[in-house]
Amino acid sequence: MQEIHVEKTASRGIAVAAIYKYLQPDLSPNPAAICENQILEEQKRFEDAREEVIRELEVLAAENEIFAAHLEIAGDFTLHEGVEAKISAERKNAELALQEMIDEFAAIFEAMDDAYMKERGADIKDIGKRLMAKLKGVTLPDLGNLKEETIVAAKDLYPSDTVKLSPELVKGILTEEGGVTSHVSIIAKSMNIPTLVGVKGILSKLEDGMMVCMDAEKGVIVTDPDQETLERYQAKKEAYDQERVRLKKLRNQPAVTKEGKRIFLCANVGNVEEIKKALEMKIDGVGLFRSELLYMENTHFPTEEEQYQVYKEAATLCPEELTIRTLDIGGDKALPYFEFEKEENPFLGWRAIRISLDKKEMFREQLRAILRASAFGHVRIMFPMIISLEELREAKTLVEECKKELAAQDIAYDEAIELGMMMETPASVLLAEEFAKEADFFSIGTNDLTQYLLAVDRGNKKIADRYDYFHPAVLKAIAHIIRAGHAQGIKVGMCGEMAGDVKATEKLVEMGLDEFSMSAGSIDYVRAAIAGALSSVL
Ligand code: PEP
Numbered sequence: 001m002q003e004i005h006v007e008k009t010a011s012r013g014i015a016v017a018a019i020y021k022y023l024q025p026d027l028s029p030n031p032a033a034i035c036e037n038q039i040l041e042e043q044k045r046f047e048d049a050r051e052e053v054i055r056e057l058e059v060l061a062a063e064n065e066i067f068a069a070h071l072e073i074a075g076d077f078t079l080h081e082g083v084e085a086k087i088s089a090e091r092k093n094a095e096l097a098l099q100e101m102i103d104e105f106a107a108i109f110e111a112m113d114d115a116y117m118k119e120r121g122a123d124i125k126d127i128g129k130r131l132m133a134k135l136k137g138v139t140l141p142d143l144g145n146l147k148e149e150t151i152v153a154a155k156d157l158y159p160s161d162t163v164k165l166s167p168e169l170v171k172g173i174l175t176e177e178g179g180v181t182s183h184v185s186i187i188a189k190s191m192n193i194p195t196l197v198g199v200k201g202i203l204s205k206l207e208d209g210m211m212v213c214m215d216a217e218k219g220v221i222v223t224d225p226d227q228e229t230l231e232r233y234q235a236k237k238e239a240y241d242q243e244r245v246r247l248k249k250l251r252n253q254p255a256v257t258k259e260g261k262r263i264f265l266c267a268n269v270g271n272v273e274e275i276k277k278a279l280e281m282k283i284d285g286v287g288l289f290r291s292e293l294l295y296m297e298n299t300h301f302p303t304e305e306e307q308y309q310v311y312k313e314a315a316t317l318c319p320e321e322l323t324i325r326t327l328d329i330g331g332d333k334a335l336p337y338f339e340f341e342k343e344e345n346p347f348l349g350w351r352a353i354r355i356s357l358d359k360k361e362m363f364r365e366q367l368r369a370i371l372r373a374s375a376f377g378h379v380r381i382m383f384p385m386i387i388s389l390e391e392l393r394e395a396k397t398l399v400e401e402c403k404k405e406l407a408a409q410d411i412a413y414d415e416a417i418e419l420g421m422m423m424e425t426p427a428s429v430l431l432a433e434e435f436a437k438e439a440d441f442f443s444i445g446t447n448d449l450t451q452y453l454l455a456v457d458r459g460n461k462k463i464a465d466r467y468d469y470f471h472p473a474v475l476k477a478i479a480h481i482i483r484a485g486h487a488q489g490i491k492v493g494m495c496g497e498m499a500g501d502v503k504a505t506e507k508l509v510e511m512g513l514d515e516f517s518m519s520a521g522s523i524d525y526v527r528a529a530i531a532g533a534l535s536s537v538l
């Protein structure tokens, strides 16, 4: 018996089952260079593998949209051309050329801070794996063949593996690689499978069929447990599962504090699919629709019509409240079709509202699209990274101009659309009283607010222990924003990560926060924490 402690939980829960080691065949490329007369042969080898993979994916694409996305990547001209060029110009064999192209492609996406875009990196690696297996003539294992309840242990799981996961059989997941925002973490969370990722060296400590207890609440793995430990974990798991059922039942009631205050529980989303998932949690609305994903996934600036179609679908799905944040690009978020000049300090640079106000035509297209969608539900517009009243006023004036244009064209929109702002810069905190007189609502972005108030880069692992939204300066800023907003009678919400942290819930309720907006997976827990009904099992 051995007890292993892991720092971060990817998907909560408790599991007790036998291990299945999901091992991949050796797919490392052959490093040998080729000579000139082998170029055509290697290019043909790659082409044949690609065609075979495309044929396989065409069948799978009908079953699952992940495979449809993979089909698109496999057919991507840049990948194809890049591999062929490496074979001809650099004399790399097909496997090595493929590996390098996949690494280069995936690295671009993985460097992004945004969880959704990071996931695209996993898809690229996944398709690389499939192509490589074809080139090497090896068969990949299949998680769809599991017959018994197991805890799956793997180096990492790819999107094509996770679609095969059956939550009835897979009771837990342990991976050596991946972070809490990696693909496997996101999928495991959506399937409610307890998961711990980044557990270095775990495969060498496990054997197929070995019993394992895992507590993905506290980050504990017990390998080969004795009878007493096994029974203790089984009891713990039962209590936990009962608690989850109880929490699910709470979804049918609005979130109300012990003092009787009604709190709005909303979701942070990046696309329509995420809204559909969040609606299962019985949300009061969307507190943050990150519109930048629509721009990041595209090959061009999305047109007014393209955006309108998406926003309209979102507003129709969630008519209670849909808060669309205008483009928040720059910093760490790039666009594949737009070259940003290199900056010394991108987080203090040309980003978010600064770009929108500089590129007014683009901004107008977005505003018109949002306004048109506002005819279909309670849509709100939220401006990111505001530091001055002039910026807020300029943005509001543009909305007014767009409204007039639409009215002249007889196009419907919500005349009373609310225009609010993210409170995520120190300037917005210090000017909160002034902003509250001109904004219709506030939403506190603790992710950026913490980084700017404490001068601690939110993505720098070396100083991650200093990045703390419980720092007294951050708490004081939050309390100040809420007071200033309430003094003018406007609603104050929060859409930074802190809103989904149950350790913060009581404090935020005490401060008077009106709306909590978070990723869908946290909603059940925060709802219970608001009611003071979060049990110690969780
Ligand atoms: C924030 O800064 O808290 C926020 C919600 O925005 P983002 O994480 O997209 O910068």
Ligand code: MG
Binding pocket: 424, 445, 447, 448
């Ligand atoms: Mg932000």
